[in-house]
Amino acid sequence: EYLSSQSSPEASTKEPNRSKSYDPKKPHITETPLTRRNWYKHVNWLNVVLIVGIPIIGLISAIWTPLRWQTAIFAVAYYFATGLGITAGYHRLWAHTSYSASTPLKIFWAAVGGGAVEGSIRWWARDHRAHHRYTDTEKDPYSVRKGLLYSHFGWMLMKQNPKRIGRTDISDLNDDWVVVWQHKNYLKVVLFMGLIFPSLVCGLAWGDWLGGFIYGGILRIFFVQQATFCVNSLAHWLGDQPFDDRNSPRDHVITALVTLGEGYHNFHHEFPSDYRNAIEWHQYDPTKWSIWLAKQVGLASDLKQFRSNEIEKGRLQQMQKKLDQKRGKLDWGVPLEQLPVMEWDDYVDQTSNGRALVAVAGVVHDVTDFVADHPGGKAMIRSGIGKDATAMFNGGVYNHSNAAHNLLSTMRVGVIRGGMEVEIWKRAHNENKDTMIVKD
Amino acid sequence: EYLSSQSSPEASTKEPNRSKSYDPKKPHITETPLTRRNWYKHVNWLNVVLIVGIPIIGLISAIWTPLRWQTAIFAVAYYFATGLGITAGYHRLWAHTSYSASTPLKIFWAAVGGGAVEGSIRWWARDHRAHHRYTDTEKDPYSVRKGLLYSHFGWMLMKQNPKRIGRTDISDLNDDWVVVWQHKNYLKVVLFMGLIFPSLVCGLAWGDWLGGFIYGGILRIFFVQQATFCVNSLAHWLGDQPFDDRNSPRDHVITALVTLGEGYHNFHHEFPSDYRNAIEWHQYDPTKWSIWLAKQVGLASDLKQFRSNEIEKGRLQQMQKKLDQKRGKLDWGVPLEQLPVMEWDDYVDQTSNGRALVAVAGVVHDVTDFVADHPGGKAMIRSGIGKDATAMFNGGVYNHSNAAHNLLSTMRVGVIRGGMEVEIWKRAHNENKDTMIVKD
Ligand code: HEM
Ligand code: HEM
Ligand SMILES: [Fe+2]
Ligand SMILES: [Fe+2]
Ligand SMILES: [Fe+2]
Ligand SMILES: [Fe+2]
Numbered sequence: 001e002y003l004s005s006q007s008s009p010e011a012s013t014k015e016p017n018r019s020k021s022y023d024p025k026k027p028h029i030t031e032t033p034l035t036r037r038n039w040y041k042h043v044n045w046l047n048v049v050l051i052v053g054i055p056i057i058g059l060i061s062a063i064w065t066p067l068r069w070q071t072a073i074f075a076v077a078y079y080f081a082t083g084l085g086i087t088a089g090y091h092r093l094w095a096h097t098s099y100s101a102s103t104p105l106k107i108f109w110a111a112v113g114g115g116a117v118e119g120s121i122r123w124w125a126r127d128h129r130a131h132h133r134y135t136d137t138e139k140d141p142y143s144v145r146k147g148l149l150y151s152h153f154g155w156m157l158m159k160q161n162p163k164r165i166g167r168t169d170i171s172d173l174n175d176d177w178v179v180v181w182q183h184k185n186y187l188k189v190v191l192f193m194g195l196i197f198p199s200l201v202c203g204l205a206w207g208d209w210l211g212g213f214i215y216g217g218i219l220r221i222f223f224v225q226q227a228t229f230c231v232n233s234l235a236h237w238l239g240d241q242p243f244d245d246r247n248s249p250r251d252h253v254i255t256a257l258v259t260l261g262e263g264y265h266n267f268h269h270e271f272p273s274d275y276r277n278a279i280e281w282h283q284y285d286p287t288k289w290s291i292w293l294a295k296q297v298g299l300a301s302d303l304k305q306f307r308s309n310e311i312e313k314g315r316l317q318q319m320q321k322k323l324d325q326k327r328g329k330l331d332w333g334v335p336l337e338q339l340p341v342m343e344w345d346d347y348v349d350q351t352s353n354g355r356a357l358v359a360v361a362g363v364v365h366d367v368t369d370f371v372a373d374h375p376g377g378k379a380m381i382r383s384g385i386g387k388d389a390t391a392m393f394n395g396g397v398y399n400h401s402n403a404a405h406n407l408l409s410t411m412r413v414g415v416i417r418g419g420m421e422v423e424i425w426k427r428a429h430n431e432n433k434d435t436m437i438v439k440d
Numbered sequence: 441e442y443l444s445s446q447s448s449p450e451a452s453t454k455e456p457n458r459s460k461s462y463d464p465k466k467p468h469i470t471e472t473p474l475t476r477r478n479w480y481k482h483v484n485w486l487n488v489v490l491i492v493g494i495p496i497i498g499l500i501s502a503i504w505t506p507l508r509w510q511t512a513i514f515a516v517a518y519y520f521a522t523g524l525g526i527t528a529g530y531h532r533l534w535a536h537t538s539y540s541a542s543t544p545l546k547i548f549w550a551a552v553g554g555g556a557v558e559g560s561i562r563w564w565a566r567d568h569r570a571h572h573r574y575t576d577t578e579k580d581p582y583s584v585r586k587g588l589l590y591s592h593f594g595w596m597l598m599k600q601n602p603k604r605i606g607r608t609d610i611s612d613l614n615d616d617w618v619v620v621w622q623h624k625n626y627l628k629v630v631l632f633m634g635l636i637f638p639s640l641v642c643g644l645a646w647g648d649w650l651g652g653f654i655y656g657g658i659l660r661i662f663f664v665q666q667a668t669f670c671v672n673s674l675a676h677w678l679g680d681q682p683f684d685d686r687n688s689p690r691d692h693v694i695t696a697l698v699t700l701g702e703g704y705h706n707f708h709h710e711f712p713s714d715y716r717n718a719i720e721w722h723q724y725d726p727t728k729w730s731i732w733l734a735k736q737v738g739l740a741s742d743l744k745q746f747r748s749n750e751i752e753k754g755r756l757q758q759m760q761k762k763l764d765q766k767r768g769k770l771d772w773g774v775p776l777e778q779l780p781v782m783e784w785d786d787y788v789d790q791t792s793n794g795r796a797l798v799a800v801a802g803v804v805h806d807v808t809d810f811v812a813d814h815p816g817g818k819a820m821i822r823s824g825i826g827k828d829a830t831a832m833f834n835g836g837v838y839n840h841s842n843a844a845h846n847l848l849s850t851m852r853v854g855v856i857r858g859g860m861e862v863e864i865w866k867r868a869h870n871e872n873k874d875t876m877i878v879k880d
Contacts (some may be wrong), residue, residue, distance in 0.1 A: 096815065133816070133838055169817050244842050270843040273815035304813060306843070309771050313846045316766055323763065326756055331749050373744060375536065375713035376573070377609050398573055402684050403710040405745070406753045 030161040047156045051225060058218030071202050072209040075220045078115070078198055080260070080286075082220070085113030086124075086228045087260045087287040088294075094173060095125040095132075098275040098304045099291055105299040106178040112181060115193030116224045122173050122183040129168035131232070132272055135247045139166030144236035146249050151234035153225075194221055201257065230258045235265035243270040243314040245321070261285030270314055275303045279311065333409035336363065337440065342414040351386035357413070358384040360393045365411040443604040470601040487596045490557065495537050498658030511642050511651040515660045518555075518638055520700070520726075522660070525553030526564075526668045527700045528734075535565040538715040538744045539731055545616040545739040554622060555633030556664045562623040569608035571672070572712055575687045575846060579606030584676035584688050593665075634661055670698045675705035683710040683754040685761070687748060693724065701725030709753055715743045719751065773849035776803065782854040791826035797853070798824040800833045805851040839855035 029041050089109025092098045101109065110121060118124060127141045141160070144151040173179045183187055195217040202212025239252030249269040255264025264277040278285035294300035347364055349356045356368040358381070362409045367381060373380040376398060379400055384392055393400055448504050529549025532538045541549065544737055547718060550561060558564060567581045573581045581600070584591040613619045622629055635657040642652025679692025689709040696703025704717040718725035734740035787804055791797045796808040798821070807821060814821040824832055833840055
């Protein structure tokens with residue numbers, strides 16, 4: 001094949017396989033059908049414990065753990081911090097390089113992002129790049145085409161075939177020591193930032209060690225996870241598609257509210273390296289606001305933004321597409337080239353035999369059923385029957401609206417050979433009659 | 441002129457002049473300039489008294505007239521009845537014949553419409569037809585082009601030149617005995633329905649003769665007048681133009697609320713013989729509702745309605761128009777026919793001299809400033825430099841979004857003679873090299 005002879009940047013990035021125990025020679029479990037006897041082998045039990053099991057234990061423990069107001073405030077604040085670690089750090093900084101961050105900011109995002117317990121930056125960003133590059137296809141790690149729940153967390157609860165996920169270039173991430181360090185020490189980062197740090201804060205500051213662990217740790221992790229998972233599920237399922245409806249991403253304010261501003265996802269898939277997701281000032285995008293703030297204090301720079309010219313072009317084309325679809329569903333009258341050709345005298349003859357025909361701009365219209373409904377009255381429209389009503393219709397008597405022109409075209413029954421007036425003028429001249437005087 | 445030789449239905453309708461004292465030989469007062477000495481001659485004093493004077497007297501009298509709740513309820517109810525007399529009777533029935541009414545309903549509309557004190561049906565409908573036929577022109581009796589206040593009531597407070605107002609066919613009104621009778625007995629109708637009837641009701645029923653006169657009569661007249669005048673002012677000034685922006689009529693919910701549903705005026709001017717003004721169920725149009733109710737009880741029939749196909753065509757064309765205006769304001773890149781033509785070898789040469797050029801679909805693009813911003817990474821876009829990147833760009837490596845295609849076109853710098861690939865394939869064949877293998 002032609003393409004295969006081209007060198008691709010992917011070939012040069014030596015991408016380690018996801019799991020070290022994975023042996024490409026043996027068939028992967030996902031390649032064997034799910035049966036009653038092997039189903040438990042398909043389940044990713046570690047993730048089930050992390051995403052479902054621990055939160056349930058947390059919820060039950062919460063019954064016996066009083067919630068102190070200081071702990072509640074901290075848990076909510078830490079929810080936002082760890083959520084932004086995912087949205088402003090993992091997503092917009094590393095997966096999409098939509099801005100540059102100074103080292104302190106990178107370390108901060110890597111730390112709080114780790115506290116959200118959604119995998120290392122390196123793993124997350126690689127999957128996410130595959131998601132953008134292969135959106136909605138078999139190579140999309142969390143394709144919504146496989147179901148809303150699958151895209152939400154089903155893809156993590158069931159084992160995945162690493163060969164299936166599209167490959168992407170992550171050489172820039174491999175060059176970033178913060179990313180590499182976090183990947184290598186991921187388990188320590190998760191334990192410390194996810195559970196120990198919140199317990200420490202609440203314990204040392206107001207003596208609520210257990211509350212810090214349950215509310216600031218376990219339950220906060222659960223909420224951050226569920227919220228950010230919505231970017232893969234809800235954002236591909238609920239809302240409008242103002243920029244492109246080729247794929248599943250959608251814009252919706254509810255998704256934005258849940259996901260710290262990642263809800264303008266149709267925009268995001270079209271303009272992935274824009275540091276914004278919401279482009280209007282009144283839309284909710286705290287991730288954008290925090291990146292902007294980081295820039296003001298000198299921690300971030302080079303915030304990428306697509307020109308509004310490019311954004312408006314996309315919006316316009318999508319509107320045009322919808323308009324064209326709608327146009328196709330409406331009745332615009334018989335196309336001119338499909339109409340029979342009539343002689344002028346034929347036309348006049350037929351009207352004297354009682355048919356209510358009106359000729360406008362070379363086209364004959366049957367207005368029989370419309371005479372009684374004519375908004376300008378019966379007498380007016382009757383005065384055009386059997387005549388060349390072009391001028392009357394177009395301002396000579398009344399300058400008809402666009403709506404009237406549309407309606408007229410649905411009444412087409414024929415075209416007149418030679419464009420009418422010309423012929424009758426000629427006739428008048430030939431027969432040397434002066435019934436009609438044409439100036440200039 | 442050609443048109444003048446045609447017979448027009450207008451020529452056959454012998455339209456009496458508006459004022460009997462009007463002598464076409466003497467110059468009309470409006471033909472003399474307004475000066476400090478003759479200004480009072482320009483004022484229509486009768487209308488000033490009717491529209492401004494009496495309401496002021498009413499307001500002052502109200503200070504000493506206690507408002508009883510029964511009278512208040514009656515005044516509001518009578519406000520709606522007389523308002524509907526104008527909107528459902530004068531306007532939609534007689535001016536636009538948008539439905540047929542039985543004689544009892546006609547008499548009712550003629551009575552309550554008279555109680556609104558806005559002139560006879562015959563006079564009102566004639567002016568209104570001129571307003572539709574000559575909208576926004578000199579012949580429009582209440583053209584908004586002359587100012588918002590002029591269109592509201594200025595046209596009544598100042599004397600008008602009857603020759604100025606466009607002429608219209610009102611033969612159908614002259615054939616309607618209810619219209620003719622009301623016109624002949626207009627003063628009696630106004631006095632009875634406007635003032636005597638409300639006083640009688642409140643006097644006989646709960647002894648409030650004066651309250652009935654002041655609140656149910658004078659002040660109610662004032663509010664009905666101001667509300668319905670808004671159709672000529674506000675409805676030509678405030679709101680959107682979803683169907684046509686050639687003229688001034690506009691749609692706005694505020695106007696609709698004030699005018700018993702006549703606020704969807706852009707629609708109304710496009711589809712004047714539609715018995716509806718609001719076409720959506722959730723829009724406020726009590727005039728439409730009352731016509732519909734009248735039909736249910738057998739008092740009205742033949743409710744005219746434009747096909748939704750015609751309405752949607754208008755809306756679509758207006759949207760198309762706005763889209764086209766917007767399209768013209770955006771940058772779509774240099775048109776292909778204005779680009780210089782390059783040879784394939786030229787293109788390759790220039791890229792080896794350091795210019796970042798990428799050829800896609802026969803067009804050369806300068807991506808120098810974009811390499812660092814490329815959402816798919818620097819390595820990816822660099823791999824297209826100096827090559828035919830058509831296939832890579834269109835799915836071979838990544839199927840770029842519509843937005844990427846738009847962006848690409850803004851980077852155009854040349855077209856390649858002969859459409860490139862074909863040429864290089866040929867070259868490979870000619871030189872008998874097998875560096876590239878082309879299947880089927
Ligand atoms: C031949 C097919 C005709 C169609 C389909 C048609 C349609 C319409 C429509 C839809 C209107 C409503 C206002 C508007 O949309 O602009 C209208 C109004 C009018 N038409 Fe026609 N018309 C026809 C022929 C004529 C002719 C031959 C005359 C005159 C010789 C005429 C005179 C008028 C006048 C004076 C009005 C103004 C009524 C008003 O807005 O109050 N029409 N017509
Ligand atoms: C020549 C000018 C190019 C322009 C203007 C351009 C533009 C873009 C844009 C706007 C995106 C964002 C996603 C989208 O809108 O679809 C994108 C993504 C991408 N581009 Fe390009 N591109 C160019 C060339 C290339 C070439 C030559 C390659 C590969 C050989 C390439 C590979 C990619 C990949 C893999 C992505 C996916 C990144 C992701 O969504 O995560 N691009 N490009
Ligand atoms: Fe997505
Ligand atoms: Fe993304
Ligand atoms: Fe109007
Ligand atoms: Fe009207």
